[in-house]
Amino acid sequence: MITIIWGEDKSCKNTLALSFPKPLIDMELDIGGFRRSCRNLPNLPIKDWYDSGQIKLEQYVIPFQMTEEDIKAVRPTKLVIGMKELFYSFAGQFIKHINDPNVSSIMVDTGTLLYDITCQGYLQELQEKQLPLKPDGKGSDGKNLRLQLLPIEYREPYIRMRGFAYQAKAHNKHLIVTHHASDEYGLIKIKGELTEGKTGKRVMHGWNQWGDSADIVGNTYWDKSEKKPFFKVELAEVKELEGMVVEEPSFDKLDMLVKSMRGEL
Numbered sequence: 001m002i003t004i005i006w007g008e009d010k011s012c013k014n015t016l017a018l019s020f021p022k023p024l025i026d027m028e029l030d031i032g033g034f035r036r037s038c039r040n041l042p043n044l045p046i047k048d049w050y051d052s053g054q055i056k057l058e059q060y061v062i063p064f065q066m067t068e069e070d071i072k073a074v075r076p077t078k079l080v081i082g083m084k085e086l087f088y089s090f091a092g093q094f095i096k097h098i099n100d101p102n103v104s105s106i107m108v109d110t111g112t113l114l115y116d117i118t119c120q121g122y123l124q125e126l127q128e129k130q131l132p133l134k135p136d137g138k139g140s141d142g143k144n145l146r147l148q149l150l151p152i153e154y155r156e157p158y159i160r161m162r163g164f165a166y167q168a169k170a171h172n173k174h175l176i177v178t179h180h181a182s183d184e185y186g187l188i189k190i191k192g193e194l195t196e197g198k199t200g201k202r203v204m205h206g207w208n209q210w211g212d213s214a215d216i217v218g219n220t221y222w223d224k225s226e227k228k229p230f231f232k233v234e235l236a237e238v239k240e241l242e243g244m245v246v247e248e249p250s251f252d253k254l255d256m257l258v259k260s261m262r263g264e265l
Contacts, residue, residue: 002165002213003254004111005231006179006204007220010036012229012249016220017107017176018046019250022054024105024174025097027090029060029113033178044250060090062117078137078145080124087121087160090114094164098171105174108164112180112206118157123149158209165213174251180205181219211235216254238262 003020005013014037018024026034034057038047049055063082097103108114126146130139139145149157168175182205188197210217217235222228231249233241238261246253259265 001174001215001255001258002168002210003174003176004179004204004210004214004217005176005220006181006218008181008202008222011220011222012037013178013220014107014109015044015046015229016231016249016251017109017178018049018055019044019252020107020174020176021104021251022049023103024049024055024107025103026055026057026107026109027060027094027097028057028109029062029090029117030110030178031059031061033109058093060086062086062113078147080120080127083117083120084122084124084128087117090117091160095167098167098173103173105176106168108175108177110179110206111177111210114164114177115157115161115207118160118207119149119154122153122156122160126153158207161207161209162213165210169213177210215258216241220249 001020003017005016007013014033018026018034018037028034034050038050046055050057063086094106097106123146126149127139130141130143130145132140133145134140134142137145164177165175181202184199184201184203185196186199187194188199189195190197204217204219214235215237216233218231218233220229220231223230228248231246231254233244233246236242238258240261241257244257246257256265
């Protein structure tokens with residue numbers, strides 16, 4: 001099952017993700033997420049699963065974007081540093097886990113950061129084609145140093161991101177990807193004039209093209225009055241699931257819903 005979970009901070013995204021079948025690998029980019037999830041819900045023994053080896057934690061730290069020369073000169077760097085290496089290190093471990101028959105589930109925390117690393121890593125590859133820089137700061141091709149991807153160039157990061165889901169499907173693994181939440185921007189009316197701004201709605205932050213490969217996409221949220229988490233299914237391969245809200249969500253509850261809708265129970 002490919003499951004995408006997004007929500008606000010401390011909304012039990014990781015708690016739900018870590019309830020998936022074991023052995024489970026938590027590939028953590030958002031450092032500290034696993035530690036927080038260990039104490040979110042006492043009814044899910046996440047720390048016990050970790051202590052017994054059913055959950056294995058891998059941490060991938062995003063590098064500082066500065067060189068020793070930048071630090072000495074007290075200036076920000078224009079070169080992307082270490083993102084390409086981080087992406088390929090992450091992807092290499094992912095492929096290793098995909099091919100490991102002893103791994104049932106792979107969790108990516110978060111897809112928001114993975115997408116940023118994927119884009120920045122590809123930008124670093126393009127920048128490196130312009131090295132060494134000339135004294136005037138321009139690339140060896142005589143053009144200004146690339147500082148961002150062109151719209152057409154996002155095709156490559158999209159392909160790389162889809163690859164994670166396709167590989168998980170092909171190897172019959174559970175893939176769980178968490179995402180942060182962010183403000184939605186769009187056309188809004190201010191004093192009778194249409195302008196670009198915050199719509200007031202919260203949406204998934206990062207790459208939002210999982211829909212064609214994910215089995216379930218949904219939002220976790222914490223109900224302060226009931227003091228418990230909920231998960232709302234927004235998009236699902238089993239269409240009858242869409243709009244359903246699961247109280248104190250876990251893999252077992254989602255799996256039971258999917259199987260009941262398919263008539264497999």
